[in-house]
Amino acid sequence: MSSIHFPIEILYNILGRLPVKEIIRFRCVCKAWRDLVIYPNFISTHLNLQTDDSDRCLLQYKAGPRFGGKDFFVAFNARNFAENSNLEVPFSCGTNYFEMVGSVNGLLCLxxxxxxxxxxxxxxxxxxxxxxxxxxSCFRRQIEKWQTDFIIGFGFHHRTNDYKIVRIMYLTEIYKREPPRVEIFSLARNSWRKVGNNSWFYTRDMSSTVVVNGCVHWFAFRINDVYSNYILAFDFGSEKFGEITLPNYLHDGDSQSHGYELEVSVAVLRESLALIVSCYKTHLNGCCNIWVMKEYGMVESWGKQYSIPNERIFRCLGIVNNRDLMLDAGDEKGVISYDLDKQDYNKPLVFDEDLDELVTFRESLVLYEEGFRLTPRKDLLVEGGIHLGKRKRSVFELLQQKWL
Known part of the structure; x- marks a missing residue:
């Protein structure tokens, strides 16, 4: 059957609701369907139509050396947190394990x-x-010459339909005299470009995928004042940095001023910028407060929306499903979740004690025309179902080892 009988809007609406595996299978129907999956508009339509939470999962990364094998992810159902399957990482990075930069629209950045x-x-x-x-990199010579610390921001820019990575480089031998180097990678352009510096901020996290209003955000401080806390924002559209003043969370009447330790992180809650403040002390109960910026960029719109007491909370692992706050409650209780809508704790979850990273993932067609194609069964690269020769495999191995 020729696709000429189907208006393109109907094709998008029907095929865009299918799982990725089925879409790949239906490429053999006709040439028009075969080419459909490479169109950016169809890839975007497919992402927008995947609104069912059952299609989403949580991924916990496990480093191979710790578990006597290869690196892999454990997939959990995002709604009931039941373990579904293991996902082996079919490539290596030359070190003992990966660090998770983030997960955006089916892309994992490692x-x-x-x-x-x-x-x-x-x-x-x-x-x-x-x-x-x-x-x-645009700054390869500087990286080779100096010891360098990297800060990564990863996100999707809706207005340009582009995936971008901003990389901030702190040359540790000279960063007090010179501004950090900053570059941005655009998947649409497939290249790195230099951009302006970040006004001498240093972030407390190595990476972030907290994207609100087209900007990626980090919890940060000024290099010349480690006690000054701000939110550093990078606008993927204008490619400029900005700063957001924090709410006065240190003096909100809670127990933070009585010797408790604080852990602060930036998050997204229902498309709004949020600040999660975990307060804890050894052998004593802690609490977790969530501040939300109701109007983006308006400092006066900060408000404490949730206060979660009476549990021994050591670390916040983030918010999933726009509802579930994932909490590390220590060895005694492991990982628990708190339902922000019901304002109640769920039963302890099945995540391992040494949970380092937990990201939300859903299937997508992003990157279909980019990069190498891997096989899930072997550590060989394949292209169009045919195993690559030794030369192409050696190129892949050289690319892995470059910069290591």
Whole structure:
């Protein structure tokens, strides 16, 4: 049957609701269907139509050396947190394990761990087994000359329908005299470009995928004043940095001023910028407060929306489903979740004690025409179902080892 009998809007509406695996199968129906999956508009339509939470999952990364094998992810159902399956990482980074930069629209961004973090980035779509390696830089000579710390921001810019990575480089030998180096990678352009500096801020987190209003955000402080806390924002559209003043969370009447330790992180809650303040002390109960900026950019719109007491909370792992606050309650209770709508705790979850990273993931066709195609069964690269020869495999291995 020819696709000429179907208006393109109907095709998008029907095929865009199918799982990725079925869409790939239906490419053999006709040439028009075969080419459909490479169109950016169809890829966007498919993402927008995947509104069912049952299609989403949570991924917990497990480093191979710790578990006697290869690196893999454990997939959990995003609604009931039941374990579904394991997802093996079919490539290596030359170090003991990866660091998770983030997950955006079916793309996982990974980086080598420890001191090599940020030098090489891996964009991987496990739904279609496509991998793209970002090993270049606009500042290669400076990186080779100085010891360098990297800060990564990863997100999707809706207005340009583009996936972007901003990388801030702190040359530790000279950063007090010179501004950090900043560059941005655009998947649409497939290249790195230099952008302006970040006004001498240093972020407290190595990476962020907290994107609100087209900007990615980090909890940060000024380099010349470690006690000054702000939210550093980078606008993917204008490619400029800005700062957002924090709410007065240190003097909100809670127990933070009585010797409790604080852990502060930035998050997204129902498309609004949020600040999660975990307050804890050894052998004593803690609390977790969530501040929300109701109008983006308006400092006076900060308000404490949730206060979660009476539990021994050591660490907040983030918010999933726009509702569930994931909490590390220590060895005694492991990982628990708090339903922000019901304002009640759920039963302890099945995540491992050493939970480092937990990201939300859903299937997509993003990266279909980019990078290498991998096979889930072997550590060989394949292209169009045919195994690559030794030369192409050696190129892949060189790209992995470059900058390491």
């Amino acid at each position: 980086s080598p761990s420890s001191t090599l973090f940020g030098r090489t980035l891996y964009l991987w779509n496990p739904s279609i087994w496509k991998l793209k390696i970002l090993s270049g």
